[in-house]
Amino acid sequence: MVETKQLSHYVGGEWVAGPDGDWTDDLNPSDTSEVLARVPQGTGEIVDRAATDAGDAFVLWRRTPGPQRAELLYRAADILARLRDELGELVAREVGKPIGEATAEVDRGVVILRYFAGEAVHPIGEVIPAQQEGSLQFTLRQPLGPVGFITPWNFPVAIPLWKIAPALAYGNTAVWKPAETASLIATRLAEVFQEAEFPRGVVNLVLGRGSVVGDSIVSHPDVKAISFTGSNATGMAIGRKAAERNIKYQLEMGGKNAAIVLADANLDQAAKLAASGAMRYAGQKCTATSRAVVASEVADSFVSKLRQEIEALPLAPATDPRSAVGPLIDQAAVNRVGQYVSSGQSSGGSLVLGGNLPRGEQFERGYFFEPTVILGVPHDAPVAQEEVFGPLLVVQQAQTVEEAIQLANSTQFGLSVSLFTRDVNAALEYIQDIECGMVRINGDTTGVDPHAPFGGMKGSSSHTREQGTAAKEFFTEVKTVQLNPAS
Numbered sequence: 001m002v003e004t005k006q007l008s009h010y011v012g013g014e015w016v017a018g019p020d021g022d023w024t025d026d027l028n029p030s031d032t033s034e035v036l037a038r039v040p041q042g043t044g045e046i047v048d049r050a051a052t053d054a055g056d057a058f059v060l061w062r063r064t065p066g067p068q069r070a071e072l073l074y075r076a077a078d079i080l081a082r083l084r085d086e087l088g089e090l091v092a093r094e095v096g097k098p099i100g101e102a103t104a105e106v107d108r109g110v111v112i113l114r115y116f117a118g119e120a121v122h123p124i125g126e127v128i129p130a131q132q133e134g135s136l137q138f139t140l141r142q143p144l145g146p147v148g149f150i151t152p153w154n155f156p157v158a159i160p161l162w163k164i165a166p167a168l169a170y171g172n173t174a175v176w177k178p179a180e181t182a183s184l185i186a187t188r189l190a191e192v193f194q195e196a197e198f199p200r201g202v203v204n205l206v207l208g209r210g211s212v213v214g215d216s217i218v219s220h221p222d223v224k225a226i227s228f229t230g231s232n233a234t235g236m237a238i239g240r241k242a243a244e245r246n247i248k249y250q251l252e253m254g255g256k257n258a259a260i261v262l263a264d265a266n267l268d269q270a271a272k273l274a275a276s277g278a279m280r281y282a283g284q285k286c287t288a289t290s291r292a293v294v295a296s297e298v299a300d301s302f303v304s305k306l307r308q309e310i311e312a313l314p315l316a317p318a319t320d321p322r323s324a325v326g327p328l329i330d331q332a333a334v335n336r337v338g339q340y341v342s343s344g345q346s347s348g349g350s351l352v353l354g355g356n357l358p359r360g361e362q363f364e365r366g367y368f369f370e371p372t373v374i375l376g377v378p379h380d381a382p383v384a385q386e387e388v389f390g391p392l393l394v395v396q397q398a399q400t401v402e403e404a405i406q407l408a409n410s411t412q413f414g415l416s417v418s419l420f421t422r423d424v425n426a427a428l429e430y431i432q433d434i435e436c437g438m439v440r441i442n443g444d445t446t447g448v449d450p451h452a453p454f455g456g457m458k459g460s461s462s463h464t465r466e467q468g469t470a471a472k473e474f475f476t477e478v479k480t481v482q483l484n485p486a487s
Contacts, residue, residue, distance in 0.1 A: 005037040007183055009046055009207055010190040012053035013200030016046065018207070026183055029096035029327040030317035030366045036094055039183040042208030047175070047216035050204035054146035054173040055222040057201030062143050062171040064199075066120040069169055073117035076196040081110045087157065087188060089319065094184050095153050096367070097281050098316075098323035109157040111450050112467075116165035119472070124170075128480075136483040141476035143171030144248065145224035148217035150210065150238070152230050153329060154284045156182035160189060162450065163227045164203065166471035174203045175223060177213045179230075181329055210234065218242060225249065227466075227474070229286075232387075232412075232459055239462060250474050251462035252455060254387040255286045255415030257445040258408040260430070262401065263295040265420035267302050269442065273418070275309035277444045278393040279371045282328050286460075287416040287438070287446045290388060293404045296397045303375065303395060307353050310371050317362055328367040328390060337369045337390035340383045344394070349377035354391070385411050401426045409435045414457030416445040437461060 006023075008015040018040020028034040061069075080087070088103030097105065130137035147167045151160045156178065164174050178186035190205040206213050214234075218226055218241045225248035228238050235251040242249035259274045261267070277289030294302050316323040328334050334357070341355050354372030357363070371391040377384050384394050398404035408417055418440035419430045427441050437456040438448055448454050453465035464474050 004035045005184060005187075007037050007039055007187050007207060009040065009042055009050070010187070010194070010203070010205040011046065011050045012204065013194070016049075018042065018046075024180060026094065026181060028093050029329055030093070030319065032367070033365050034093070037184040039180055039207050042177070042206040042213040044212065044216040046206050047213055047220060050175045050206050051146055051217070051220040051222040053201035054175050054204055057199055058143070058145050058173045061173055061199060061202050064171070066169075069171070070117040070120040072196055072198055073113050073120065073165060073169060076192050076198075077110050077113035077117065079192050079195050080106065080113060083188070083192070084110075087185070090185055090188065091156060092318040095156055095182055096318045096327040096329060097154075098318050098326045099321060100323075101281055102318070105155060105157050108450060109161045112158065112161045113165050115451055116169040116471075119166065119469070120169040124476070130482060132484060134485045138481050140479045140481060141170070141472060142479055143476060146173045146175055146222055147225045147227060147475070148220070148223040149174055149176040150214050150217065150226070150228045150230065151176070151178050151182075153179035153182040154281070154286075156185040157189065159229050160186065162454070162467050162471075163229075167227075167475050168198075168202065170472060170475045172225075172475055173201065175217055175220075176203070176205050177210070177217055178205070178207070180207070180209065183207045214238070215241075219245075223247070225474070228252070235462075248474065249462060250464045250466070252286070252466065253460055254413055255288070255456065255460055256290050256385065256387055256411040256413040257287055257416045257436075258291040258293050258418075259289045259445060260404045260408055260417070260419045261292060261294040261298070261302055262404070262419070262421040262423065262426060263298050264422045265298070266422075266442075267298060267305055270420035271302060271305035271309045273420075273444045274393070275306055275313065277418075277446045279310055279313050279325055279391045280446075282325050282369070283391040284329065284333075284389055285446050287448075288389075289393065289418070289445045291384065291408070292393060292395045293398050293407045294395060295404070296399055299395070299397050303352060303373070306373065306395075310353060310373065313371065315358055315368065315371065317366060325371060325391060328369055330367055333390060334367050334369055337372070337388060337392055340386075340388050340390070340392055341372055341374070344374045344377050344381060344383035347377050347381040347383070349374040349381070349383070349394075352395070379407055379410055387413070401429060405430060405433050409433075412459040415460040416440070416456070418443055418445045437465075
């Protein structure tokens with residue numbers, strides 16, 4: 001049993017206690033008898049202080065030379081690398097990510113910090129030919145100001161860092177609200193920035209409910225942009241409020257990602273990667289494989305191989321070194337997956353695998369659900385259209401490449417997709433016609449390189465991109481300058 005931590009907000013370089021008695025418990029989803037932390041409920045007043053301090057810090061931070069900002073980000077990366085094993089275990093305990101993936105996420109956080117440290121010293125403008133003889137015309141990219149960040153629990157290290165690191169690299173300051181169920185990890189990341197000696201007010205952390213803290217951040221007049229990852233309903237509400245204030249907003253939302261398997265595909269490869277994409281971390285990734293659209297002539301063979309691959313993925317508590325699937329985040333998530341399984345069967349689908357709570361002593365105090373595969377549901381059934389965010393894969397059949405692409409495109413989402421084939425012509429058709437922001441061939445739907453643009457189309461995104469050089473587009477604005485000779 002670990003010690004229960006009493007957390008605080010981090011505002012203006014100081015740790016600020018929450019109101020007495022207004023706390024929530026942060027539980028280990030693998031074993032809910034373990035209370036990891038008590039999370040203070042932030043208020044509008046705390047957000048106001050954080051935003052004001054971020055605004056004050058911005059005045060000096062924006063003028064801090066890029067090499068100095070880079071040095072601080074490199075320092076934070078080195079500290080995170082030193083804490084690798086500790087934070088990997090903490091990610092496993094707090095959000096239920098299997099320990100191997102959890103530690104790999106910390107490693108990714110180190111890479112992200114180092115990448116954007118390098119970006120802090122890259123060019124921030126370009127020279128443009130001027131019509132007037134003797135004139136110098138150029139652009140500058142300048143920071144926005146304090147940026148509000150609202151981040152999810154499922155990637156509690158990588159997502160905050162791939163948002164906050166570029167913002168800092170380009171001269172912005174941060175007001176950050178993490179998901180309540182990732183508050184302890186967020187606190188440790190704030191401590192990393194503190195140990196790295198970022199100036200007071202450059203990074204501010206406010207814990208608590210989205211309905212209070214998140215709304216206060218989005219509405220605060222000192223916050224000049226919002227970057228959000230989470231549900232579609234919350235994201236669209238944030239977008240409307242940000243649009244009313246005429247500030248930049250960046251929304252990364254849901255996915256209903258498909259793996260398309262054509263008749264000529266390597267079925268062993270396709271089944272292995274589809275199983276991994278659907279079931280690892282209990283399917284709790286916005287890029288998780290939620291549907292498999294399979295050529296009818298190989299559907300039976302594919303499903304047989306898929307079942308074998310899924311059964312080979314151990315379902316176990318997140319800190320178990322063997323764990324691949326792990327628990328869901330909370331009881332509401334367990335209930336939601338169960339409801340989708342029931343509705344899928346009611347709509348005519350049949351269970352190939354799973355569909356129940358697992359049995360065994362190791363599962364009794366956690367939020368576990370069996371990896372589940374459903375066949376034969378109509379394409380417009382909720383389980384085939386809506387994001388489940390759990391270990392549930394729907395298998396659909398298609399007669400042609402065109403029908404497979406049509407089925408893959410038939411949801412409101414457009415985040416990630418994969419195609420398994422050896423047919424170059426089919427691959428080229430798919431690349432052009434698929435409505436997704438991240439397109440794979442013979443690969444998993446999950447993940448993307450830390451230096452590559454991340455984002456979706458349709459209802460998955462507000463149509464900006466995160467990570468890589470694309471981050472500069474959101475976190476800076478362009479100023480066009482013309483310098484003429486004095487007459």
